[in-house]
Amino acid sequence: MEEAAIIEHITLFGLSxxxxxxxxxxxxxxxxxGYEVAKLTGISRSNVYNGLASLVEHGAAYVMEGTSSKYLAVALPEFCDNRVRYLMKVKERLVADGPKKSLPREGYITIEGYEHICDKIRHMILGAEMRIYFSATGAFLEEWTEEIRELVKAGKKVVLISEDNKELFSKDEELRDGIIQYRVPEHFREPEEEEQRSDxxxxxxxxxxxxxxxVTGKSDDACLYSGQKNFVRVFKDAMRNEIALIRIARNE
Incomplete structure (x- = not known):
């Protein structure tokens, strides 16, 4: 990983x-x-000392007392674990005491960007109380292995539709037995339609x-999220019909 990318990732843990x-x-x-840090980084000495004091405050550095104070970095895994643990505690307090906000049932919300879409998928899956129906390419479905495993362990119904006919979790018998999967036969669609539906x-x-x-993994990916009753019903019917066709094709 390039140094600039490492710095960018470190800032996600609360550092400037x-x-x-x-x-x-x-x-x-x-x-x-502090003098040596300033010399190595090219940052002014005053900014370096302010930065070092902040690192100590954030738990990212230790001070070694002596004739002149020296600074030692806290190991990266330890620093990251400590920050994540701290944020989880803060999250618990915020969720308990902060304002409650839920998305409107009747509206249509556009979620843009691959990372934001994945965040929403994860939140939806882990928040399911009874069942999920999830249709995508086999590779994309398997990206959610751990989240799906949580549902299976909790005894919730998981129905997955592999749009590219890929068998799911072929090396994980326990997980495979805990889900219902349907594989869309290759002959169901024309080649151009199959390509269009692959993402x-x-x-x-x-x-x-x-x-x-x-979902293509890009920032311009977009998904529609809704709890509008009629829309959800039409959506469910369409997926139910697709499952029925797959079962007919499999002579079930």
Missing amino acids: RQEAAIYLCLLKNEELT QIRLIIDSEYILTGT
Whole structure:
């Protein structure tokens, strides 16, 4: 990973870009004085000392007392684990005491960007109370193995439709036995239609909320999220009909 990318990722743990650069410098070296950090990073000495004080405050560095104070980086895994643990505690307090907000049932919400779509999928799957119906390519469905495993362990119904006829979880017998899977036969669609549908996803949670759209891994991916009753009912009927056709094709 490039240094700029490492710094960018470190900032996600509550450090400024400059603090992240100083922390990375400490990680690459033994204990350093503020003067040595300034010399290695090219950051002004006053900013370095402010940054080092902030790193100590955030639990990213230790101070080694001596004739002149030296600083030692807290190991990266330890720092990250501590920050995640701290944020989880903060999350619990916020959820308990903060304002409650739920998305409107009757509206249609556009979710843009691959990462944001994946965040929504994860939240929907883990929030399911009874069942999920999830249709996508086999590879995309298997990206959610751990989330699906949580549902199976909780005894919730999981129905997966592999749009590209891929067998799901072929090496995980326990998980495979805990789901209902349907594989769309290759002859169901014309080649151009199959290509068009290869990046489509459809997700229904508890027969109340749906997410549908395209996922290609890019920032311009977009999905529609809704709990509008008529829309959800039409969506469910379409998926139910597709499952019926698959079962007929399989002579079930």
